[in-house]
Amino acid sequence: METNHDFIWKMGGQQGQGVESCGEILGHVLAQEGYSLFSQRLFSSRIKGGHTTIALRISLHPVQTIGERVDNLVALDQETVDFHSPEVRDHGIIIADSAFRPKWKRTSDKTLLALPITDIAKKYGSLQMKNMVALGMSAALMGFPKEPFHRFIAQRFEKKGADIVEKNLMAFDEGMASAAEAMKEIPPMGHLENPEGRNQMYLLGNEAAALGAIAAGSRFMASYPITPASEIMEYMIRVMHEVHGTVVQTEDELSACMMAMGAAYAGARGFTATSGPGFSLMSESVSMAEMAEIPVVIIDVMRAGPSTGMPTKVEQSDILPAIYSGHGDKMKIVVAPSSIEDCFYLTQEAFNLAEEFQCPVIVLSDLQFGLCKQSVPALDMNRIPISRGKLLTKDLPALDPAAYFDRFCDTEDGISPRTVPGVKDGMFLSTGLEHNSYGKPAEDPKIRVTQMKKRLRKLQSVCEKIQPFTIRTQEKSNDLLIIGMASTNGAIEEAMEVLEKNGARINHLQLRLLEPFPEEVLFPYIHQSAKVLIVEENATAQLKQIFKSHFSCHDKFRSLLQYDGTPILASTVVKKAKEVLG
Amino acid sequence: METNHDFIWKMGGQQGQGVESCGEILGHVLAQEGYSLFSQRLFSSRIKGGHTTIALRISLHPVQTIGERVDNLVALDQETVDFHSPEVRDHGIIIADSAFRPKWKRTSDKTLLALPITDIAKKYGSLQMKNMVALGMSAALMGFPKEPFHRFIAQRFEKKGADIVEKNLMAFDEGMASAAEAMKEIPPMGHLENPEGRNQMYLLGNEAAALGAIAAGSRFMASYPITPASEIMEYMIRVMHEVHGTVVQTEDELSACMMAMGAAYAGARGFTATSGPGFSLMSESVSMAEMAEIPVVIIDVMRAGPSTGMPTKVEQSDILPAIYSGHGDKMKIVVAPSSIEDCFYLTQEAFNLAEEFQCPVIVLSDLQFGLCKQSVPALDMNRIPISRGKLLTKDLPALDPAAYFDRFCDTEDGISPRTVPGVKDGMFLSTGLEHNSYGKPAEDPKIRVTQMKKRLRKLQSVCEKIQPFTIRTQEKSNDLLIIGMASTNGAIEEAMEVLEKNGARINHLQLRLLEPFPEEVLFPYIHQSAKVLIVEENATAQLKQIFKSHFSCHDKFRSLLQYDGTPILASTVVKKAKEVLG
């Protein structure tokens, strides 16, 4: 039998039919077995009912996208067959529940097996068992052994009693047997080799970000639910008691941001998470954090805009809003994780940057990171040490009566010493008004200019404190440099594998630091590349606009834009790159 | 006696001492006399008490700034002498109230006359009369006849009774006499020639904007008080009954913007006015107006930021926030008046653009426009006709049962026909979600792309519907092109008068349309100019950044930035321009 490196499984049906849980179990079991995984759900805007799919890519190498052609499609309804069979690769297999009498125009290259998913499920008592049957069939099809599934099922249903466990196992087994039987009549599918057992985790980008916050010592979150960011708060609430922290579900995002800022002002690592609409509501507060130098972290898990837009679809269209929103001159940091794994590490760096530079830090994640599950190497809590910058919490020199701590004093690097309420002899005034070095409101032009310069100057060294981008190779002279941010990383990296075989000198740079823009370190790459292709999921080429405002070689820049709510595919990148290369 | 073209008068004292009213009366009388005027108040952040000044420039030519050296300073307290005597020109005169025993180091070139302002005022009954006395003294000093002042005073105090009128007139006269007497001992001041009587108005930019809204047929405003925009709402409330309109003071800016949008959606020309902090709060709503194609007008009278910043100081630092705020891709129009007079005309154009392009229009005024009074040629209500774009209000073809009007149908110019509630057979759905052409929520990638393209395409012709900039001469090839926006216009124009004498080919372009950026029509000017100096009152060169993102000739661009809260002076522009010219 042929062996593959990569297998893409997809299942579809109505919401509520167990599609999700089947995908979940398959993913968890295979993650434990050491496979590299990437999983993606397609949401419909309905809560219950409505078409839904889950896809899982199973690989021997790390994968960051769902890939492009499906090896095995499991259809619980005709809609799935109609919509998704075109995605199935040549010689791929569709398993369809015989109960809905699948309509299918036989083609030479794809096989549809109508198998008794519902019938078997009913046999073991309930329609809810369909997911188990489908799971067994899928396992058989891909040639996985049954043991790990048995172990997982036994564990998951343990609490519900031996009877339930037994029924589930039997449903699984009968599904497996039924598929094995059917497969005898068709050409064999390839199967995956055994992976090298690895110490890995399988989680959502939102969960990685939340774990990052905990690893960074954040013990306070204030947030308001919104798709696709809610999971961050929900996870924090679920586990915060383990670290004795507090999470407040606020009345709105205005409150969430201000509460996080209050906590940050008071010395906890306060943060909030939201998506576009909520982020817009935070603009005024962000502006205050800039002026009052409050180290708050705001995670914006981007979704398709403007306005309510398409809440369950991906886009990277809050780039310029994140940088410029909030009235007045900007004095903030904007970063973007380059992978689901990076959601964990960069979130920690964001907290460090916030305290080191005493300003708001916006983390631009996106729906594709936030709501996709991926297997990542076990997260290392200690890789990013906590750095609190110039925070002083004890042994301050005594203050004269009624005198304040020189909180905003001008310094060479623009960063002033900082205290927090509760610190003896550290009292200062905090205000969104322009102020003197003690925080007293001041409108004297000289004080104004000094403070503005101080706040702007401090940001000059941000680039030294964080890796401003990831780069595929160190090569600076390229025929083509492909640039992206956030979740386009996976598609671009996969495209690179294809493109590199092509002979042209191509490199890929994924931007992690967007503001202050790392112009200087980017310069050699831009300068020495013949062409630069900027890949982004929005309609107005937001990222390209930043590059154009910093680099005069406008001719070099090309755009690959996509804003239909679907993630850019590697093949799209390949095609565009070839076109640009000419 | 020497004659001048230009006279700068300034008065200072504690808030509440009558400084403002003296300046007000002087301005109004001279405006009626046909002088060109510009007046500027300096606010302290205190409500009562605290140092305050008012300055008035009186000229035979139109003036748009307060100028740079004071001819006549009237000081009601020592602070005024200390702070403002350095601004007095050589041979200028300071009138100081003898009551506070002015301390003054005699200099050869300026004269201080200690005159009995308080004493005379007391004689006529009250300290409040100080403004009349000072007014009389000022009139004498500048050589104005008493009659117009008498007429004005008589009229203003008419309601308070003959006795009050009489006392005020006497205080004025005695002030005049006392100054005339004192002047005999000093070298004569120049005096202004008689102006040609002109049909002019003397008003704040905020008042001009409000009048513009009325002239544009706006009969609905919703707003929340904020410095320096409140005067717009206050004026609208004062006069709206004359045109049977409605003004609502809302609970906050979120409400103000949404209420204005609701009215606009329903077919009234709804608008709101605010400043930075309020504008930030409107971001989410603006994003909805972009998506739902609602023609709302938002006036942002900019003040110094970030955050509460310096509420009574000028800045142009909401440029990029105005363009980019609101999550998702931008689909809005941003314009900026180029003068106080233009606050009237451009506001009307803004309402037209909003309805023609069915999108939010942001008018970026600033504190210097909003709170300075200037004489302008009588405003012409009919210059900008009302254009409602593709609005349909009657005789629509009958709809099939349960069928909707094709409100968002794709058209060549991207602009769809529009109806409003109440219109028979015009029903459609409005939503901030992505939607199909009837307004039904839709996530189909094709529909999404069609609608996005439609909304973006419609903005392509904005530039043809409005004069995108004012330009001093039509000359495109210049040694230096100076570019500004909003209230820097006055200083740059004055600088031009000096610079033009210099031999170099210099031109001045004041941008009125900021978004969509009029790249094409600007191109020849930028391309053919050797150097481009961008003048703006902010710290991060926001306007320059836009130019750099559109034009690759980064080398040409130079910045003149000022962000200390004071308006840029003509002399500063001159100096910088010379430096750039080399």
Add this chain to the structure above:
Amino acid sequence: MISSREYKNKIMPNWCPGCGDFGIQMAIQTVCAEKQIPFEKLALISGIGCSSRIGGYLYCYGAHTTHGRALPFAQGIKCANRDLQVIVCSGDGDSYAIGIGHAVHAMKRNMNMTYLVFDNQVYGLTKGQTSPRSSKGFVTKTTPQGNAETPLAVLPMAIACGCTFVAQAFSLDRRGLSSIITRAMDHKGFSYVNIFTPCVTFNHVNTFEWYRENLQDVESVKPGYDPGNMAEAMKLLVETKGLVTGVIYEDHETPSFEDTMPPQEDTLTAHVEKPSAEVFHTLCSEFQ
């Protein structure tokens, strides 16, 4: 004659089967049919939430705005065109969390419109978080240990805010709900109805049965109840712990916003035009 069915458009609601919101939609349709409101005169404005999806299901001018801000948008519409029948629909999160400030002030302002809150005591659309109306102890994704806070007493709050019509209803009591909505729409001024409605997916505590057992009609609690007395209304709400349906408070005295303004001959919409030359001249003369 327009039938109640004709007030529905052709879009299939994406509510879960069994969701209480269907009942509210039917009631609105019934009342509109009784009143024979022309489609084009009806403006149904909603915020964001499962409940707020209703803005897209009725056949009329429907606007689905942003989370918590339906009321200001609706007030703008009403100012622009007083001839419209404006109904605002919102969820308990939309109304009482992010939108509570606007609700307080809309009540105070007292414009002539109807505000229907679909109160399922949970956040539906975002998949089951605690709302300001969730009961103490209620377990959700954001209160896994049970909600520690007391739900907002929204009806007493509304009365305190000066709301001139305060009622409560149950989505599945079709007759009662329709009659209350009718009275709300007949009220001159701002009318507010809190409507309990089961969320079958995320609220397994406040179910259809629970409401049936726990809600009492005001007529059965206090036969002949007179909603004109504020103190009585407050008392009733305290005594029934807010679990009462019917018109709880109605104030006929306070003039509506429209009544405090000069009368309008026509809608503002119809008068987007230059002022007369005289008026403009008068306005300018102040500055001359």
Add this chain to the structure above:
Amino acid sequence: MISSREYKNKIMPNWCPGCGDFGIQMAIQTVCAEKQIPFEKLALISGIGCSSRIGGYLYCYGAHTTHGRALPFAQGIKCANRDLQVIVCSGDGDSYAIGIGHAVHAMKRNMNMTYLVFDNQVYGLTKGQTSPRSSKGFVTKTTPQGNAETPLAVLPMAIACGCTFVAQAFSLDRRGLSSIITRAMDHKGFSYVNIFTPCVTFNHVNTFEWYRENLQDVESVKPGYDPGNMAEAMKLLVETKGLVTGVIYEDHETPSFEDTMPPQEDTLTAHVEKPSAEVFHTLCSEFQ
């Protein structure tokens, strides 16, 4: 011993001479001195307005935030460091217009802090517009024909929101005010005091004399008044039209936010640190 004067910093308040806010500042100083609160343990958080300028006048950690958002900021502080004495000061516009949503939810949440609203029934800082507390008929820049709306009944609203300590005072009644602030600060949970304070510049109706004549102390209205009864409190407020000073309502039963949370050994501020390896391991194991 810290004297009450020492709680003032060296900055000259920029309030108008005669502004009632001076009185409130003095009362806060007096109470802090009585309680001998260390300067560094006192956090005085304010919004924006004349009243909110107080954040810059007391000698402590003072934060002057944004308009209407002092409460969320303060709650964040309190969560981060429960050892702090948190006082929030705000104006009637700041609290009841732009900030009312946060006030409602802060009351519902019941964190242990004190909320003092400086109610001058007008917008002071922006120079005299109508506030949600302006009396009917009050003439301002934005209501030149007189305010048409009824002022918000803030105390009944607070009670309806579940506020556990509701009081009212007068800025120039120094003794009464100090004693009420003391009781507010002693309360476990969220304590709220609406303080009438004359704006000598923009409110020529609700003057010092007006308040003196119209305000009654609860003890004089109902000798021996017990603030423990919600219905009585509501009644008192209706009967006195809200013009009563004293502690109107106090609820000792409802646990504070802090009490519903697991106890903290130390402040969160002191524990910005990596979790223990075990804890992190447990958390990760869910994903393995």
